[in-house]
Amino acid sequence: MTDLPPKPATTPARPYFSSGPCAKPPGWSADRLNPVSLGRSHRSKIGKQRLQYCIDLMRELLKLPDTHRIGIVPGSDTGAFEMAMWTMLGARPVTALAWESFGEGWVTDAVKQLKIDPTVVRAEYGQLPDLNAIDWTHDVLFTWNGTTSGVRVPNADFIPGERQGLSFADATSGVFAYDIDWAKIDVATFSWQKVLGGEGAHGVLILGPRAVERLETYTPAWPLPKVFRLVSKGKLTEGIFKGETINTPSMLAVEDAIFSLEWGKSLGENGLIARSDANAAALDKIVEERDWLGHLAADPATRSKTSVCLTVEGADEALIKKMAALLEAEGAAYDVAGYRDAPAGLRIWCGATVDTADIETLGPWLDWAYATAKAA
Numbered sequence: 087m088t089d090l091p092p093k094p095a096t097t098p099a100r101p102y103f104s105s106g107p108c109a110k111p112p113g114w115s116a117d118r119l120n121p122v123s124l125g126r127s128h129r130s131k132i133g134k135q136r137l138q139y140c141i142d143l144m145r146e147l148l149k150l151p152d153t154h155r156i157g158i159v160p161g162s163d164t165g166a167f168e169m170a171m172w173t174m175l176g177a178r179p180v181t182a183l184a185w186e187s188f189g190e191g192w193v194t195d196a197v198k199q200l201k202i203d204p205t206v207v208r209a210e211y212g213q214l215p216d217l218n219a220i221d222w223t224h225d226v227l228f229t230w231n232g233t234t235s236g237v238r239v240p241n242a243d244f245i246p247g248e249r250q251g252l253s254f255a256d257a258t259s260g261v262f263a264y265d266i267d268w269a270k271i272d273v274a275t276f277s278w279q280k281v282l283g284g285e286g287a288h289g290v291l292i293l294g295p296r297a298v299e300r301l302e303t304y305t306p307a308w309p310l311p312k313v314f315r316l317v318s319k320g321k322l323t324e325g326i327f328k329g330e331t332i333n334t335p336s337m338l339a340v341e342d343a344i345f346s347l348e349w350g351k352s353l354g355e356n357g358l359i360a361r362s363d364a365n366a367a368a369l370d371k372i373v374e375e376r377d378w379l380g381h382l383a384a385d386p387a388t389r390s391k392t393s394v395c396l397t398v399e400g401a402d403e404a405l406i407k408k409m410a411a412l413l414e415a416e417g418a419a420y421d422v423a424g425y426r427d428a429p430a431g432l433r434i435w436c437g438a439t440v441d442t443a444d445i446e447t448l449g450p451w452l453d454w455a456y457a458t459a460k461a462a
């Protein structure tokens with residue numbers, strides 16, 4: 087009989103390693119949320135003030151220039167990105183980059199729903215396509231950080247400063263964890279549920295000046311549902327970017343986001359980035375010390391620092407499910423199985439709301455779960 091490693095004596099204090107919704111910030115509790123806007127209309131004075139404050143905090147932490155607008159929109163990151171696609175694509179050719187499931191989702195929308203016949207540039211899970219081969223006379227769709235593959239763009243250097251097309255970045259697992267060159271980004275989307283550890287259902291849409299110009303000078307051929315409409319009488323609906331949301335937001339989710347943003351601000355400049363870096367480094371050390379663990383993204387330059395996807399020697403879907411179930415039953419790690427469409431493996435969230443000490447404590451538990459699952 088195979089000798090199993092002993093069950094570790096210490097578990098992570100906060101075993102929340104899900105890649106979305108992600109761990110709440112340290113010290114979070116519901117009674118610490120400001121109730122000032124709860125039970126009030128989002129169109130009341132206080133409602134508008136809190137929505138604008140949330141936008142202002144996002145701008146500050148993201149170091150977003152005044153040239154770019156921020157709007158809170160429905161449908162999480164998916165809703166925000168689809169809003170951008172449906173309102174701006176069709177004016178010129180489109181290139182869609184896909185190296186994981188969400189990028190493939192944007193390809194599906196472009197091909198089957200908008201029927202715009204994009205150029206599709208693909209790479210396998212764990213790889214990145216040739217970013218230098220992109221035709222920037224096209225509008226270009228890409229994910230900054232592939233949540234389901236653990237592969238990211240290294241930086242924005244592949245985007246030319248002088249470009250004819252617009253850059254559309256699905257940045258939901260990237261914002262607040264990387265220093266983004268906003269001059270290279272025309273459209274960016276994300277949700278609070280990733281690096282901020284916020285709640286789902288709300289998306290954030292960032293528009294640069296070239297995106298605003300597109301909206302005001304181009305009308306798509308297809309009808310737009312109300313929740314996608316960003317223009318009125320040929321002009322951008324500026325209220326959307328001042329807290330006057332298209333539909334009713336959850337003020338509880340807004341207050342929750344404000345809590346996370348204020349916590350992020352308290353960490354100082356680049357504090358959220360530093361915490362993500364430390365967490366990713368701690369997990370790298372765990373992987374380096376184990377010959378049965380590896381990174382799905384082999385190249386460190388394009389390896390995610392937030393949604394880190396790991397390969398497990400000899401693993402199939404059944405083994406990964408056993409490992410995840412064992413870890414959850416012990417309260418050692420929640421929601422660490424890889425994404426359903428990705429190769430069988432583990433996915434450990436290393437965003438800023440996770441504590442590095444909890445990542446470090448996870449290593450022996452992975453040893454125990456792997457050995458126990460194999461012996462079952």
